[in-house]
Amino acid sequence: MPSSRRAILLIAHGSRRLQANAELENVAESLRQRGHFDFVQPAYLELAEPTIEQGAAACVAHDARVVILLPYFLSPGRHVAEDLNAACQQLRRLYPHVHFAVAPPLGQHPAIIDILLHHAWETLAKTETPPSR
Template structure:
């Protein structure tokens, strides 16, 4: 699936963040019993690594698939990350997801006291998500 209006490779829009070898992105998804659904997160990790110029991009599933979130975080740290940006691949975070991520962060901080963890906002009602929804609705209309 191609999402419209992607930035060019190696460019991350609206970011002045200094991406270094010690900054990792941990993409988080719910997880599915269907392998092909989980494979999408692996594909997304490759895209984020290439377009965002991150040398460390890992994935973690909340449940139903491996690696789980703690395993994904551990992989980030093992690869040299001192900062882990946890990016939820959810349209919204239900109460249990937000609570679970908070619990995971507390565990990470206790286990890796020299590593900074930050949970990025979910996709939610971001204007670009709404634009993509309207694009998809337009594609549906055109197919009828």
């Protein structure tokens, strides 16, 4: 296998609700289908498995040499600013032969703004009904 294999470790908060965690699995599958990375692994910061460390181990087991910790978070709060960076440092110690990097959260990316407007307009269209007579 080539030494430049790239992986995404897609990270969400995690939930006790299985339906909430299933959403991340669906997003990971959509990323896989795009085919831009050799391996895509979902992981959770807390409350669910696989953990970040377990997810990273899966990436390494698939011979990833570059792993992007991709937060499925909107803002750079404590989890992104502190927890993910600490996890990245730990993974670098565990796997010194692998390059780990943390991507920015979704934030104010123009595509997110477009999605928010799309959802607002869809909801408005469903709620705007003519007054009853």
